[in-house]
Amino acid sequence: MMISLVLGGIRSGKxxxxxxxxxxxAGLKPVYIATAMPSDEEMEQRIAHHQALRNRSFDTHEFEFSKEQLSEVLLAYTAQNRPILLECMSTWLGWWLCTNKPFEQQLLDIQQQSSDLLASLDAIDGDLVIVSNEVGLGLVSDNAMGRRFADELGRLNQALATKADKVVFISAGLPLVLKES
Structure with missing residues (x-):
């Protein structure tokens, strides 16, 4: 069993x-849990690009934000002994910040969902690779939503890194191993 966290910026090669x-x-075909949902034409193109790259190498599970719990989806595939690629934590978290709920409720939802996700990692008995953006290297956003996103993603990435056996930072397509058990 190996949990890996892959961090990097946009178009870093992560x-x-x-x-x-x-x-x-060898073994069962891996499952790709995709958390991105099309919100506009450009996002549709990004999703299509990723789909074309992975082609038939993976069985794809298109995560439905409003209908599923990420922790439950992970555990269901783990029960099947499937290796899992989970991409991307930043898009998953971003959807929680777009819920039209009051700020305090958004934070409670994010904290609960993140807590459930982190707890589910203890039950993973197989290979799991989690992809997330590293947004802490840039400037502090000029708006509250951007700052909230960076803060919450930074906290989530830190918690995931604590749970992970291996953490890799990707820049310009090159891996830098930050942690390896």
Whole structure:
């Protein structure tokens, strides 16, 4: 069993690197849990690009934010002994911040969902690669939503890194191993 966390910026190569971790592995076909949902034409193009790259290498589970709990989806595939690629924590978290709920309720929802996700990692008995954006290297956002997103994603990434056996930072397509058990 190995839980890996792959961090990087936009177009850093983190998705490609994460997908390569499943090449040449015998056993069940890995499942790709995709958390992005199309919100506009440009996002549809990004999603199509990712779908074309992974092609038939993975069985894809398109996560439905309003109907599913991420922790339950992970545990269901773990029960099948499926290796899992979970992408991306930043899009998953971003949807919680777009719920039209009051700020305090959004934070409670994020904290509960994150807590459930982190607890589910203790039950993972297989390979799991989690992809997330590293947004803490840039400037502090000029708006409350941007600052809230960066703060919550930073907290989630830190908690995931604590649980992970391996943490890799990708920059310009190159991996830098930050943690390896």
């Amino acid at each position: 998705s490609r690197w994460a997908e390569q971790q499943f090449q040449n592995k």
